[in-house]
Amino acid sequence: MQTLNHYLNTQILPRGRDGNHRRRRGGSMPQIFGAATLQPPRASLETKRKTYSMPPEKVEVFNSLESWVSQRVLPLLKPVEHCWQPQKLLPDPSLPWDEFSEQVKELRDRTAELPDEYLVVLVGDMITEDALPTYQSQLNSWDGVRDVTGSSHNPWAVWIRSWTAEENRHGDLLKTYLYLSGRVDMLMIEKTIQYLIGAGMDIQNENNPYLGFVYTSFQERAAFVSHGNTARLAKESGDPVLARICGTIAADEKRHENAYIRIIEKLLEVDPSETMLAIADVMHKKITMPAHLMYDGRDPMLFTHFSMVASKLGVYTANDYSDILEFLVGRWRLEKLEGLKGEGKRAQDFVCGLAPRIRKLQERADERARKMKKQSHGAKFSWIFNKEVAL
Ligand SMILES: [Fe+2]
Ligand SMILES: [Fe+2]
Numbered sequence: 001m002q003t004l005n006h007y008l009n010t011q012i013l014p015r016g017r018d019g020n021h022r023r024r025r026g027g028s029m030p031q032i033f034g035a036a037t038l039q040p041p042r043a044s045l046e047t048k049r050k051t052y053s054m055p056p057e058k059v060e061v062f063n064s065l066e067s068w069v070s071q072r073v074l075p076l077l078k079p080v081e082h083c084w085q086p087q088k089l090l091p092d093p094s095l096p097w098d099e100f101s102e103q104v105k106e107l108r109d110r111t112a113e114l115p116d117e118y119l120v121v122l123v124g125d126m127i128t129e130d131a132l133p134t135y136q137s138q139l140n141s142w143d144g145v146r147d148v149t150g151s152s153h154n155p156w157a158v159w160i161r162s163w164t165a166e167e168n169r170h171g172d173l174l175k176t177y178l179y180l181s182g183r184v185d186m187l188m189i190e191k192t193i194q195y196l197i198g199a200g201m202d203i204q205n206e207n208n209p210y211l212g213f214v215y216t217s218f219q220e221r222a223a224f225v226s227h228g229n230t231a232r233l234a235k236e237s238g239d240p241v242l243a244r245i246c247g248t249i250a251a252d253e254k255r256h257e258n259a260y261i262r263i264i265e266k267l268l269e270v271d272p273s274e275t276m277l278a279i280a281d282v283m284h285k286k287i288t289m290p291a292h293l294m295y296d297g298r299d300p301m302l303f304t305h306f307s308m309v310a311s312k313l314g315v316y317t318a319n320d321y322s323d324i325l326e327f328l329v330g331r332w333r334l335e336k337l338e339g340l341k342g343e344g345k346r347a348q349d350f351v352c353g354l355a356p357r358i359r360k361l362q363e364r365a366d367e368r369a370r371k372m373k374k375q376s377h378g379a380k381f382s383w384i385f386n387k388e389v390a391l
Helices: 002-010 056-064 066-072 097-111 116-130 132-139 155-181 186-199 209-236 240-270 272-285 302-313 318-331 342-371
Strands: 378-381 387-390
Touching: 056 066, 056 240, 066 155, 066 240, 097 155, 097 240, 116 155, 116 186, 116 209, 116 302, 116 378, 116 387, 132 155, 132 186, 132 209, 155 186, 155 240, 209 240, 209 272, 209 302, 209 318, 240 272, 240 318, 272 342, 302 378, 318 342
Parallel strands: none
Antiparallel strands: 378 387
């Protein structure tokens, strides 16, 4: 992936408004796999991040879509009374002690054989979910859709709060399940969550909802893929309840993915050029994972190591990245989008040609990795009491 990042930064640059290849806006992008450092990871300070990049008059586009959001997006939320809650999938503490402790014992028996590397990925996914305050803040930073009062009736704001409320169950459920398993070091996990929420995220959405909704479309699908794979692996490892938990979360992610994809679809209809440029911009910057500033107070490469284990287990890989991109290109029918001119057309060509180019590069990187297999090593994870996991 280092090579992939390097290649994307140096080779596959779309042309800017002047027709020349865009130069990167200084400094290094947050890397999926960054360089070693003795400091906890931080957002780039090398250049001032671009902010408020949406032209002010475009706010009207989002105002004009309010009733459409009510009719076509809000119905993708589930009423609270129809939603699952974590308690439905966890031992019931309201039962008499012996029955409750029997349920906990069964949970511990099921999780006893889960491989360490699987636990690392599940913990990393749970920590990512638990940094939800960061994601709600991110959505509320976007012009034209933010929740201006904290309890606004504007349909965009209703979506942001209700989406957050649905997401909030994901971290709660996974964290309680892992806590009861006794297999993980909760203290180190809790520290990591506190560090991560304190660090935030650096995804360069520029307070711009065009960029933001492209990012969330990609990210929700990535979450769906990732939870779907942890469900499959839980089943293979003999824990059908955990499989159901991960599958239930994946189904939520799928609904959220549909909502964000639908928003971009609508924006492509009402403002194709700006939306196409936004898709190209986000893909040019690359999708940085939401928990990329993860730190546990010990391992400055924690996110890199977690990502490597997730990739090794097949929970989220470079191939998934290309698959998601290809899926979105198809779902938004970007190849068939007509009437784009100049930089809009160049953005379209860039995005539609990107997935095959990334795949080709990945094949070469995989080949090199196979040859260097002898040098592969492991990493110790504080989340599982400093046990080492192969990378
Ligand atoms: Fe989630
Ligand atoms: Fe999600």
